[in-house]
Amino acid sequence: MKRATRRRSSVWDCFEQEGKVVRCMKCDATLKYCGGATSTMMSHMSRHHASTAPLDEDEKPVICRVQSLEEESTANSEIMQVAIMSPNINIMNANPTERDCGVKRRPKRSSVWDIFVRVDDEVHCTMCDTKLKYRSSTTNMMYHIKNNHQGTASPTRGINKGSSSSMPNDGVSVAAHTEVTELISRMIEKDMLPISLLRGDGFRELLAYTVHTYKMPSAEDIVRLIEGHFREKAEELRVQLGKVEKVSLTADFWTALPFQRYVTVSCSFITEDWQGRSVVLQTHKLSSDSHTSADSVTERLFNTVETWGIDGKVTACVHNDTQGILFTHECPPVTWDYATCFATTLQLAVSVGLSEDLVRIIVSAGKLVKHFNHNLQACEALEQKQVHMCLPQHKLIQSSKARWDTICDMFERLLEQRWPIKAVLSDRTITNRQEAQMLEIEDDCWQIIENFTPVLATLKWATTVISAETEVSISNIYPITFSLIQTHLVPKENDVEQVSEFKLKVQKLLQNHMEVDSNGLASKPALIAAMLDPRHKHLSFLTPTGRLSAKVKLHELVAKLDVMTTTVGLKDEHQEILVTPDISQEAAMPSQLRSDTKNTMMLLLGDNYSSSYATDSEAQVDYYLRDIAPSLDINPLDWWKVNGPRFPKLATLARHYLCVPGVSLPSLLSESGQTFAKMRTRLAPEHVDMMIFVNRNA
Numbered sequence: 001m002k003r004a005t006r007r008r009s010s011v012w013d014c015f016e017q018e019g020k021v022v023r024c025m026k027c028d029a030t031l032k033y034c035g036g037a038t039s040t041m042m043s044h045m046s047r048h049h050a051s052t053a054p055l056d057e058d059e060k061p062v063i064c065r066v067q068s069l070e071e072e073s074t075a076n077s078e079i080m081q082v083a084i085m086s087p088n089i090n091i092m093n094a095n096p097t098e099r100d101c102g103v104k105r106r107p108k109r110s111s112v113w114d115i116f117v118r119v120d121d122e123v124h125c126t127m128c129d130t131k132l133k134y135r136s137s138t139t140n141m142m143y144h145i146k147n148n149h150q151g152t153a154s155p156t157r158g159i160n161k162g163s164s165s166s167m168p169n170d171g172v173s174v175a176a177h178t179e180v181t182e183l184i185s186r187m188i189e190k191d192m193l194p195i196s197l198l199r200g201d202g203f204r205e206l207l208a209y210t211v212h213t214y215k216m217p218s219a220e221d222i223v224r225l226i227e228g229h230f231r232e233k234a235e236e237l238r239v240q241l242g243k244v245e246k247v248s249l250t251a252d253f254w255t256a257l258p259f260q261r262y263v264t265v266s267c268s269f270i271t272e273d274w275q276g277r278s279v280v281l282q283t284h285k286l287s288s289d290s291h292t293s294a295d296s297v298t299e300r301l302f303n304t305v306e307t308w309g310i311d312g313k314v315t316a317c318v319h320n321d322t323q324g325i326l327f328t329h330e331c332p333p334v335t336w337d338y339a340t341c342f343a344t345t346l347q348l349a350v351s352v353g354l355s356e357d358l359v360r361i362i363v364s365a366g367k368l369v370k371h372f373n374h375n376l377q378a379c380e381a382l383e384q385k386q387v388h389m390c391l392p393q394h395k396l397i398q399s400s401k402a403r404w405d406t407i408c409d410m411f412e413r414l415l416e417q418r419w420p421i422k423a424v425l426s427d428r429t430i431t432n433r434q435e436a437q438m439l440e441i442e443d444d445c446w447q448i449i450e451n452f453t454p455v456l457a458t459l460k461w462a463t464t465v466i467s468a469e470t471e472v473s474i475s476n477i478y479p480i481t482f483s484l485i486q487t488h489l490v491p492k493e494n495d496v497e498q499v500s501e502f503k504l505k506v507q508k509l510l511q512n513h514m515e516v517d518s519n520g521l522a523s524k525p526a527l528i529a530a531m532l533d534p535r536h537k538h539l540s541f542l543t544p545t546g547r548l549s550a551k552v553k554l555h556e557l558v559a560k561l562d563v564m565t566t567t568v569g570l571k572d573e574h575q576e577i578l579v580t581p582d583i584s585q586e587a588a589m590p591s592q593l594r595s596d597t598k599n600t601m602m603l604l605l606g607d608n609y610s611s612s613y614a615t616d617s618e619a620q621v622d623y624y625l626r627d628i629a630p631s632l633d634i635n636p637l638d639w640w641k642v643n644g645p646r647f648p649k650l651a652t653l654a655r656h657y658l659c660v661p662g663v664s665l666p667s668l669l670s671e672s673g674q675t676f677a678k679m680r681t682r683l684a685p686e687h688v689d690m691m692i693f694v695n696r697n698a
Contacts, residue, residue, distance in 0.1 A: 473662030
């Protein structure tokens with residue numbers, strides 16, 4: 001049979017050959033070219049230039065091997081025929097003889113469809129019932145199979161071939177454009193990156209290399225995506241706040257460079273199932289003028305409360321304002337109480353308590369640590385001395401000016417490694433005499449460090465407990481404060497002069513700032529929370545007069561709660577009052593019921609006889625205070641979740657006050673808290689509110 005003449009494909013109207021590659025004249029893309037095949041060029045045109053793609057791809061001659069019917073019985077020879085495939089013929093639907101005779105071509109159906117089933121605009125995984133969006137791309141499905149069903153797909157279909165680290169190649173080399181853009185926006189939200197990152201050449205080069213043919217979105221596109229996430233989260237939060245009875249606010253004042261001052265307003269509350277939750281509401285930029293800020297901060301708090309629909313629900317506001325902005329006479333009165341961040345109070349107390357001698361020792365210790373951390377020879381020698389002396393191979397810790405607790409860490413590590421340090425400094429092959437004299441800490445200074453470190457460690461533990469993000473913290477403030485004042489900060493006989501002086505200064509400052517001797521102590525939110533915390537309700541740290549005042553205050557709060565009760569609630573209260581029923585009702589009761597002793601007692605004494613004592617307001621408080629206090633290691637919210645029905649009015653008050661945090665920034669001493677504090681300083685003023693909101697409410 002005569003071979004048909006091969007016609008030139010129309011794809012060459014868009015490509016030109018350059019050796020072993022072809023170049024697209026529309027986008028300058030280069031593709032490999034070998035064997036005269038134009039399928040890669042046709043695929044490129046249909047994928048990237050669909051509007052101008054050639055339409056005659058299916059008209060190319062396809063060589064088929066068919067048997068000659070005349071010679072089938074004898075020689076069974078084969079001849080070559082050339083057939084022009086019509087566009088309306090579907091090879092996949094042809095009979096087996098016709099399908100098998102064609103030249104082997106790349107299958108059009110992706111192997112992921114062996115595992116996924118398409119339903120409308122979604123695809124469902126038949127192995128785990130996961131649902132994914134489908135936008136004419138199989139990349140999402142490939143990633144899902146690789147990450148969740150590694151090794152389960154058939155190796156002959158091309159999935160999971162080779163090493164597990166290589167991505168499957170099934171005709172789609174990158175994720176869909178919208179999916180990659182979504183991931184970029186999520187990355188910026190999670191890491192609190194500035195939007196200007198998108199304009200960086202390095203980031204663009206990275207995406208161009210890893211995600212081929214991806215078109216970088218503009219900064220405005222990413223901002224619109226993040227704004228969409230912001231609106232979604234805000235709507236969800238607004239609905240949740242509408243169901244909450246009481247909340248507390250935190251006003252966190254912070255500064256970003258260059259000299260940008262902000263206040264981030266957060267909100268804490270307790271859910272119906274007694275789970276504590278904290279969310280960010282808004283971040284406001286403050287004026288650099290202190291007088292202007294004094295007039296506007298309280299107004300901004302009011303605006304935030306009104307915007308989020310929590311007006312009348314705020315119990316207290318915790319702040320780290322050290323400049324007295326919230327207490328100026330010009331500020332309008334508020335309906336909530338103010339409480340100072342306990343970590344800020346301790347920071348101020350430690351700073352005031354440090355004398356010149358202690359500061360000099362801290363500076364000397366910092367120089368010593370810096371020498372060993374930056375001198376490689378000294379560092380290696382220290383490690384050898386640690387091995388010889390059977391001490392832990394720990395590196396020295398450098399203190400930070402921004403965090404006083406790092407002074408405690410530095411001193412503890414120096415005391416642990418004191419003798420290896422001395423051995424290195426006395427070795428003249430490692431440290432010369434002049435350096436040793438400058439770095440050596442005198443023995444009396446070592447004694448001060450040894451005496452001073454336990455005091456700092458106690459203060460650090462106190463800050464750590466109050467800064468715990470997942471625990472109730474405000475109820476611990478006054479028990480810890482009185483413990484510090486009455487026990488840990490009392491000078492001892494073996495204390496050196498500098499340490500005794502430090503203890504007295506910190507003790508005095510805590511007494512003044514926490515108002516421990518004030519007549520209004522019983523009205524402080526932190527003390528009320530301590531009474532509503534079953535671990536501290538006995539208030540053993542107070543004097544008998546102080547405990548009596550606190551008890552009277554708790555009775556007042558319960559009585560006020562009764563006044564605010566709705567009409568239905570008042571009717572229920574009247575029904576709970578102990579009333580001796582009319583015995584004449586017994587005649588109406590069946591004889592079988594009259595013979596029942598239990599039911600007869602209920603008839604005589606009333607259905608609410610057993611519960612009337614606990615439901616009465618005053619009796620409820622007394623019964624709660626006389627109840628056995630649980631151990632200190634329990635979570636008070638878990639206790640109220642179980643015992644709330646026994647003390648319904650006190651449980652309501654517990655929701656109001658135990659939601660107040662002890663610090664303005666949770667986990668202030670944790671690595672995550674410090675990282676967040678650093679990350680937010682690099683945000684642009686126009687995006688700082690939105691970025692902090694989506695990051696902290698993720």
